[in-house]
Amino acid sequence: MVARTARAALIVVGLAATGAAAAGMFDDEEARKEIIRLRDNYGSRLEQLETTSRAQFELANEFQALKAEIAKLRGQIEVLTYQVDSSDKRQKDFYVDLDNRLRKLENAAMTPSAAARPIDPVAEARDYEGALGLLKAGKNREAGAAFEAFIATYAGSSFLPSAYFWAGNAWFQEREAARASDHYRKVAELWPDDPRAPDALLGLAQSQQAMGDAKGAKETLGRILETYPDSSAAQMAKQRLGRR
Known part of the structure; x- marks a missing residue:
């Protein structure tokens, strides 16, 4: 009877020890999983x-x-x-x-003595370039006035043929054909040997046509052919007269 009781006690003790060991193993496994989860979470956050x-x-x-x-x-x-x-x-x-x-x-009015004054070349070039700059900028009315002021100020300037010519262009663009024709005619009459003379006559013919003077325009175009037959203006005159 005592022997049976002793064996039963040993079995109970053994089972208790086995349960405790199993519980310890389970706790260790959970701890390892938690460590791995924390390490992965830390790595992700990092x-x-x-x-x-x-x-x-x-x-x-x-x-x-x-x-x-x-x-x-x-x-x-x-x-x-x-x-x-x-x-x-x-x-x-x-x-x-x-x-x-x-x-x-x-x-x-400008007096003869004033006209005979020496020309300041710096001021002359500045005023001419200023007027030309206005024309290039499309400010035709201002350019026309500036060229006229230049013509009046520098009566003996070598730029005068060009100044008259560009003044004619400026006023023609402003649809002031009569004013333009006066400037074009000056170039042709005062400087017939100037390179701009043929083009000035062509501008004069355009101005005459714009004023309704078809006959005068035709005569001016014929004058270009007679006086400057080899010029580019002559080629334009031929086209406008219908000649070949």
């Missing part, structure tokens, strides 16, 4: 932080590059603004000077 850091670094670089580009553009804008302001000032000064010259011409 990778996310590294990605975020790289993105922030790249964004900072782009921001710095953008700031540099903006600074460069601001510098270019300042330069362009200065250039525009300077150009506007030069244009304004030219108009003021031109207006003053025209007022003087209106108040007093």
Whole structure:
């Protein structure tokens, strides 16, 4: 009886020990899984932080590059603004000077002694180029007035044939054919050997046609063929007269 009781006690103790060991093994397995999960989670978060850091670094670089580009553009804008302001000032000064010259011409006719004054070549070239610049800019009325002021101011200038010619062009573009014809006729009459004389006659014929003087235009075109047969203006005259 005592022996049976002892064996039963040993069996109970053995089962208890086995259960405790199994429970210990189960706890260790759960702990390992938790460690692996935490390690994976830490690795994932670390990778996310590294990605975020790289993105922030790249964004900072782009921001710095953008700031540099903006600074460069601001510098270019300042330069362009200065250039525009300077150009506007030069244009304004030219108009003021031109207006003053025209007022003087209106108040007093040019005397022989004034016409005989030596020409300032710097002022002469400046005023001629200024008038030509207006014509190139399409400001025909201002250009016509500027060339007329030049003609009145520089009576002995070598630019006079060209000044009369371009004045004619400017007024023709402004549909003032009568005024244009006066300037064209001056070139043909006063400087018949000037390279612009044939084209001046062609401009005169155009002005006459615009004024309704078809007969006069035809006579002027015939004059071009007779006087300047080898010029390009003669070729244009032939076409307008219907000749070959």
